[in-house]
Amino acid sequence: MSKKIISLILSVIIVFSLMMLAGCGDNGSNEVYFLNFKPESADVYREIAKKYEQETGVSVKVVTAAANTYEQTLKSEIAKSSAPTIFQVNGPIGYQSWKDYCLNIENSDFAKLLSDQSLAIKGSDGNGIYAVPYVVEGYGIIYNNAIMKKYFALKNRATTIKSADEIINFETLKSVVEDMTAHKNELGIRGVFASTSLSAGEDWRWQTHLLNVPLYYEFMGSEDYKDPTIAGLNAKEIAFRYSKNYRNLFDLYINNSISEKGILGSKSTSDSMAEFALGSVAMVQNGNWAWSQIKDVKGNTVNENDIKFLPLYTGIDGEEKQGLCIGTENYFAINKNATEDQQKKSLDFLNWLFTSKTGKDYVTNKLDFITPFNSFSDDELPKDPLAREVVRYMNDETKQTVPWIFTSFPSDVFKTEVGGSLLQYVQGNNKYEDVEQKVKSMWKSERK
Amino acid sequence: MRKASKRWFIVFVMPTLAAFSIAFLIPFFMGLYLSFCEFRTVSDARFVGIQNYIRAFSDNGDFINALWFTVKFTFVAVILINVIAFLLALMLTKRIRGTNLFRTVFFMPNLIGGIVLGYIWQLIINGILFNYGYSIISNSSFGYWGLVALSSWQMIGYMMIIYIAGIQNISNAILEAARVDGASPFRILRSIIIPSVMPSITICLFLTITNSFKLFDQNLALTAGAPSKQTQMLALDIYNTFYGRVGYEGVGQAKAVVFFVLVAVVALMQLYLTRSREVEN
Known part of the structure; x- marks a missing residue:
């Protein structure tokens, strides 16, 4: 009898636990x-x-x-x-x-x-x-003005401009960055740019955000559409006309980076932001959402008032008027x-x-x-320094905001494939021409 | 008595049967049906015939590449794991000091989950490669050998335990007799030990082959398929197709069905081949 009771209890327990599970x-x-x-x-x-x-x-x-x-x-x-x-x-x-x-x-x-x-x-x-x-939101090159000031105070620097505000095109950016790399020991940094993170899922700053700039100019030149995003959405194929400009800035990032090219494939965005927050680098490409990441790094040395934005200059004609990418x-x-x-x-x-x-x-x-x-209202804006910079650029009449036309990119697969070929390029497994080819061929095959 | 068991049958079988149906049978048949459908979420499917199967093979080379990489991996991993596990088992049945300690140590990696192991090995391998300016995804062969090392490390201990059990089962009398007859240790190994542990070999081969084919967490954590999907195994490719691409859910499902058939065929073939070599003790 007692056995029967035990088995009854057991089966009741099983049935109940199943019901709990389902519920x-x-x-x-x-x-x-x-x-x-x-x-x-x-x-x-x-x-x-x-x-x-x-x-x-x-x-x-x-x-x-x-x-x-x-x-x-x-x-x-x-x-x-x-x-x-x-x-x-x-x-x-x-x-x-x-x-x-x-x-x-x-x-x-x-x-x-x-x-x-x-x-x-x-x-x-x-x-x-x-x-x-x-x-x-807006993105561009975030820089640490304290390090920039230190650089502009150097006696033996090779450039003639006097502050980071005077960087208004790719040419000046490149000369400043390369000269900073030459003086990195005096500046107390380990590289000008933070790691160009290319590990899986961490390459969106390059295959999406950076790629936005050359393609924006390409779609702006579209004869059929006024709005570059609409032009992008309707583009069956792209010429990638400003591929050289894309490469300009990307190469500048990886040649003046804190990390060797071979290990970029294992870096994540938070690694880059930590490098920036600890003052090991002077610049990093990212958007205003990154403020929380910078602020929360333990041992953060970046002063809130020193953190500023530069637009993504790639050497396209007329970019002196270019503002941040905002969208x-x-x-x-x-x-x-x-x-x-x-x-x-x-x-x-x-x-x-x-x-x-x-x-x-x-x-x-x-x-x-x-x-x-x-x-x-205008006084109900976020207080963080990067958001303030975005608002400053938005209100600056002399600057032309670059919209986020990457919302017209054909698919996520397009982006990951481009990211993958960037990684291969950085690691020396293929040439830049392969990246260029990939951008064009993936656009065509993903836009059906 | 018979009557009673019949009466209680439903009570005892129902819970397990329900669980089995909910967690296995229903999803399995639903998945089979969905592989012939175009769908975004599993609740609104539209029947499209075998189109998904055609697309799985023809749309891009991912599936074939992943299949090839998986086969290469499985081949090397299965041989390495079983040979090393068997040798360890032989050594640890020789009554040397500290046998139990060694057995425990070799078995331990099996207690760590795949994702954790993947990240641990990624750290170790990157730690070495960084010195030379490389990382694990610099080259697909780093990822390949990394994966082989990782899964060997994880599975050897488990297989070793199974082999030890098999070897301990061999009756001492036979071994004694062979020694008295003057058989060399190699001869004993070939003619007595290996035939007697054939059942263990069947189990170990089955486990290693199916586990290697189905490897997912380790693959995801170690390289996630990078560079450019070159180290992507079948399970990861299926996952990425299903979740990573809108409009490819059905294709992912079709790949999963092909994958299931493939694993089943390989495993059954292996079972048939090794079973036929088993001998009665």
């Missing part, structure tokens, strides 16, 4: 599910969600995808019964792959916040608004398959985040976002 991870009580793209802001978003629940009683679930895994995470999350209600697409190409899931939010208060409606992503027929950008690839979209109630609550949450006093405080001071929304 866990899906409590269904969340009304808003936000799938966050930015791992660096994960904690802030969690805090925001808690605050929002306190204020309104609506629960917000925040899940953050690990770096470079957003598409994978979204792909598996959106197939679930409790799918994300707010997710992110990275520009027009990203919208193409998720268009079946994006709700038309043309008439929502949130979409109306945009100061420039043309920034939003419209449907294939040009109508409706399916995704709204929420942050404007966005972060767009919010609302899940079309969520219930109407969830959709409304999700939009309310976004609206609250970008219009209420509490929400705006988080956006400016914790997330450090420069937003494209009209609910923010």
Whole structure:
């Protein structure tokens, strides 16, 4: 008899544990599910969600995808019964792959916040608004002015300009950088540029951000389209006319780097930012989002007031007027398959985040976002030095901002293949001509 | 009694059967179906026939390259692992001092997970190569040999334990008799030990072949396929096709099915071949 009882108990336990297994991870009580793209802001978003629940009683679930895994995470999350209600697409190409899931939010208060409606992503027929950008970012060459001042104070330097502000084209940049490399011991640095990180998933600064500049000029020259991004989206093939200029700056990076070429394939972006933060190098190419990475490095020696931006000069005619690369690839979209109630609550949450006093405080001071929304006044801008530099360049009438036309690059495969051939080039396994060929052939084969 | 077991049958089998169905049978057949579909997420698939299978082989050379790299890796790794594991087993059944300590030490790497091992070996190999201005992804042969070293290090201990068990099972009487008859140690090894441990060899070959074919974490952590996908193995290629490219989910699924068939055929063939050489003790 007792044996029977034991076996009964055992089987009950098994059945129950199975039910627990099936039931866990899906409590269904969340009304808003936000799938966050930015791992660096994960904690802030969690805090925001808690605050929002306190204020309104609506629960917000925040899940953050690990770096470079957003598409994978979204792909598996959106197939679930409790799918994300707010997710992110990275520009027009990203919208193409998720268009079946994006709700038309043309008439929502949130979409109306945009100061420039043309920034939003419209449907294939040009109508409706399916995704709204929420942050404007800029990138260029970040430099440490303390080291630059030290250089310009040198008696035996070979250049004639007197400060980093006078670097206004590739020629001056190159002469300054090469002379700095010659004097690196006196300057107390181990190289002018931080490591050109080329390990898997860490090469986006070159295959996406740097490549933006030569292709921007190429698309600007398009006869059929005024807008370079549209020209890019419609380009079946590219000539890569400014390939030489792309190489100019890339070679300058790797020839004056802190690291030997052979080991660049094992460097990551955070390695580069750490080198910059510790004062081992004077310059690094990155965007204003990198401030948190610089600031949080242990033993950071860079003074907040010494950190400045230079545009990406590549030796193209007329680049003296060129500004930073400023744009966005972060767009919010609302899940079309969520219930109407969830959709409304999700939009309310976004609206609250970008219009209420509490929400705006988080956006400016914790997330450090420069937003494209009209609910923010001029004094509600982030305080970090790089964001201030971006705003300074945006407001400088003499500088022409380079938009982020890389949102028109045909696919992620295009980018990774170009990154792979850059690595091969750096390691001496192939020539630069192969990189050039790769850019052209991959563009053609990925743009179908 | 018979009646009782019939009555209880469903209670005892149900949980396992349910778990097996949820975690294996259903996904397996769903995957099979999805390999003939075009889809973005697994819940909205559209049937397209064998198009995915054609694309898996024709779209680019990735799958064939990965297949070739995997075969090269498996061939070398299986031989190295089994030969070394067998030699270690022979040595550690000779009643030398500290046998237990050695067995433990050799077995330890098996207790570390693949991702961790991958990063550890990446650090070690890069640490050496940095001195010469290289890194593990400078050249695809670094990645290849790195992977061979890593998986040998990880799997040798486990195989060694299986071989030790096999060798200890051989009756001392036979060995004594052979020695009395004047057989040389090599002769004993060839004519007695190896035939007697044939069952262990079957198991070890099966485990090493399938594990080498399916290697994923170590590959991902050590090189992630760099440079230019030259060190990408099949499992990683499938993962990258499925998750890395929008519009290629079905192709990734088709590759996975081909992969499954391939591993099954190779493993069954090996089982058949080695089983036929097993002898009764």
